[in-house]
Each structure stands twice: as C-alpha cells, then as structure tokens.
Amino acid sequence: MLKSCFSRLTKLSSGNRFLFPALLAALSPALALAEAPSGDVPPPWAYAVDPPGVKAPKDDGTLRHVPNSTLALTLSQVRDGFVAPDWHPDAHPPLAPIVAHGRKPEVMACGYCHRAEGTGGPENASVAGLPAAYIIQQMADFKSGARSTSMPERAPQKNMMALAKKLTPAEVEEAAAYFSSLKLRPIMRVIESDMVPETYVHGWHLANLDNGKKEPIGQRIIEMPEDLEQFVSRDAHSVFIAYVPPGSIEKGKVLATTGGGRTIQCTICHGPDLRGLSHIDTAAATGKVDASVASGFQGPIPGIAGRSPTYIVRQLFDIQHGVRAGAGTVLMKPTVEKLTMEDMIDLAAYASSLQP
Template identity: 50%
Template sequence: MRLGAALSALEWQAIVPADGGRVILVRSTSACAAAAERRYGARKTSVPKRNVDLMISLSKDITDAEVQAAAAYFSAMKPRSNIRVVETATVPKTFVAGWFLAALKTGEKEPIGQRIIEVPEDLEQFEHRDPRSQFNAYAPIGSVAKGAALVNTGGAGKTLQCAICHGQDLKGLGGVPSIAGRSPSYVVRQLYDIQNGARAGTATQLMKATVANLNIDDMLSIAAYLASRTP
C-alpha cells in the first residue's frame, strides 16, 4: 500500500507523552491531534522565549468532546487566501507588535537576507481581529521556484514529495492537514520544531525523514511556495 493511501485510512493517531507515560490514541484530525499533543507534552517549541504556555494550559482544561466540537466547527469553514507572497531583495523595517511583526509607518527598508517577513497589510484591521485581514509575506528572490522543486519533486532526494501525504493539491488527505496557502511563519516553525524534536506523535514521526536534511533556507523556500498556493 502506498504511504498516502495508508495515511488516508488512518482514523487514530498515537500520542507519546513526553514523560514516557502510556500512549494516547486520538482521532486523526489535525486540530484534535494538535490539542492532544499539547495536553500530553508532545508539542512544545524549540524557539527560545516563545510562550506556548497559554495554548498548553487551554488544551488541558478542555474536554475531548469540546476538542471534537471545535475541530468539526473549524473543519467546516471554507479556506480562503489571505497571504500575498512577494519576492524581493528589500523589505519594510518592522517592529514587534504583540506576537507578530508589523511594518514601520516611516516606510524605511532593509535587506531581506535569509528571512521571510510576514506582516499585515492593515495593522489596525488585523489588531481588531477582522477575519478579512490580508498579509504580505516577503521572501528572498527565487524562493518560490526553489520551494516548488523541493515540494513537488523532493529536490533530488533531499526531502520527500509533500503530495504523498498531503494530497496532490496539498489540501489535505484523510487526517493529514492541508498545507496550501498556510502562513509561511507557521510552516517554518513547524518544520523547525519537528527537526529539532520539539514535536512528537505519529504524524510527526512520519515527518522526520522529510525534514532531516533540510536547512533553514530550504524551509523558507518551502514555506514561500506553500503560502503562494490557493488553500
């Protein structure tokens, strides 16, 4: 059986608690799995000073039935594109506004270097939690093409084709989540966390071989390409 077919048939995912306790089985939807991983210490962060305590505490306070209800609610929503990928050599200078970056109003620019800079087009609109908020994701020139090669072909053996597990259109397959049109900041963070052992769980173990040989530049390129796709 092909790996993709095997994954699409999975209904349950095993979560291995960080303390070595008993294995937990949860229904294999990305939302349910994420909540369970946080609850049992299998999803943390490898980024210094990034506060994930709130999400962990929330996951411990809600019931399994509430997780299932929330997963069903969000799964019923139709995804829409809210990210515009812009390849460029220079980017707006930014400042940290809460947990995200925002462009300075002065219009000053700086070299992008090896970064993806993701900022809301309208800071005030985003701060008011408007679901129609749009984002610009600035990426180094050539990132999308390089990411396309890694995602679609595996980059001459450097990684695995994403479609094997995430579906031909990258919009999910069975319990495996969609990755098309996702926030590039989120994608890089997940790839980095998996590579550095901050995430566990059955799905994470399947990703280990995918991320093993990736460097940060590869991750940025993959994230830029995925963000450019229609969700």
C-alpha cells in the same frame, strides 16, 4: 558557541528594534537544541517575541470598524479573551459556543486568537478547513507535551499547551467540528523581493515600522498584516503580506514536488495541490516513506497551501529539532532531517503562494 549564536541573532534580527533584547533573555533554552542543518537557534523572524514590559495602549472609548462590516466595537471589547469578535456573521456557520465564548474563567474563546473564521495569524495558526481528527490529535499532543516549541517563551504556544489541559474532550470535539467545517479564505499575498520594510514586533508577530525605510531580506520571511489595525481588531478577513527571497517560490516548488534529491516530496502526503489528504496512499509512498510508518499512520494529513509561511517554518524547525512530536510527525521526521533554513524558507514560500 555562544559567540556564534549571538552573531547570528544580531544579523537575523536586523530591523526589529524591540526583538533582540527579548531574544537574549530567551537564548539559554535555545542553546540546548541539537545541531541541525537548519541551524541550532530558532530564527527570530519566525519566533517573534514581544519585548519585556510592553504595555498595550489604553482604550479611549473610540469605536472601531473594519471593512464590509456594520459592527462597531471598542478596543476593550476586541481585547476580551472570552469573546470572539464576529465582524462578518453571515460569512460562516453559527459559532460553536467554545469558539465564541470559551468557558470562564479558565478557557478563552478559541475564536479570540484563531478568529471567528479560523484564519488565525502569523503568531499562531490558521485552523479553518483542517480535518477534525487532526485538530483533535494536535490538542492531545499539546496536552501530553508531545507538541512543544523551540521558543517556550512565546505566549501563543504557552497558551495552547495550558488550554489543552483545561478543555474537556467534548469541547475539543466541538471546536474541531466547527473549524473543520470552514474553508480557509485566501489571506496571503506572497511577494518575492530582495528589499523589505523595516519591522518591529507587535503581538508576537512582525509589523511594518512605517518609517519608509527598507532593508535587505537576507535569509528571512517577513510576514505582516496588510492593515495592522484591522488585524488588531481581530477581523478574520485581514490579509497578510509575506515577503520572501527572490527565487524561493520556484525552488520551493521543486523541493515540494520532487524532493530535490535531499528530502521526500511534500505532495506524497499533503496532496498534489498541498491541500491535504484524508489518508496516505501507501502504494504511492512505497520506497519514499517507510512502509511500516506509513501503514501505522494513515492520516488525515492537513493542508498547508495558502497558510502562514512563518507558521510553516516554525513547524519544520520544531519537528527537525524534536520539540514537536506526536503521531503525524513520524512521517515528517525523515522529510525535515536534511533541510537547511533556506530549504524551509523555500518550501514555506511555495506552499503559502498556493490557493488554500
């Protein structure tokens, strides 16, 4: 078993020169995962882990700028976890206090990690436009431990589980109301390609190594910021490139809209355009989603169109392996039960290629 896992990790981490040592350190809990069609080890490209002992560069005082903004901030300012850098204040409603500043000393600003406009990044989640009730439920699941992760060493997920225990119900509602009021801007460029740039792990996500070399994509999604420095500056207008295997978007469309004979089509619950539904149409779900389950959970169902494919794969994998539970996952369990990793990649590629 260990030899098999070692071989798989070696292959999947190709091109990520800092990733493999960290994954070996994290291997023990991963080996405890139950066997599943998608495999028993979290895919390294989806669960990027910062290398041990990595040190952030020092702030030399240089002012940073991003496109279409007059604001100027130092590196120390964009690293302040109790401030959400607001590069484009006219592009969204006034920031809610918990989103803008958090609550010192325990609660970081929600907009620090998820950005001022809720766009997030491959390392966490885009929360803009998600239903308020859904966000509140996810925070409750993080708090109770129902929502965990297949790679507990990853800081973004650890932080969410810790913060959920410190936030007050009023603060959760405040953040949920703000993020749900936003519309997710198009931030994904999904490109089918059999060759991709070599990458490394930077801030719990992949980044372009910028050495001019390419490698086969294999069975992976390679998602990275188009402009790394813009993303490091926590600009909510950052755009991401997601390289996916050739043919994956069309295969994902077939799975999402028909089930492909081995799963329940995503469009029943997430809507025909995968932008989410306020409630489940139990009549449409009859014979496809267990009636007792559907009647017990009416929604809302989050939109997945135009969101990070890396994030989507992590959620499918976590639900399949039982580490993400909670009210909404009762509908997802039969959907993901027979999915292979290729299926997950195809579904994520298709969903992310759509307009949010």
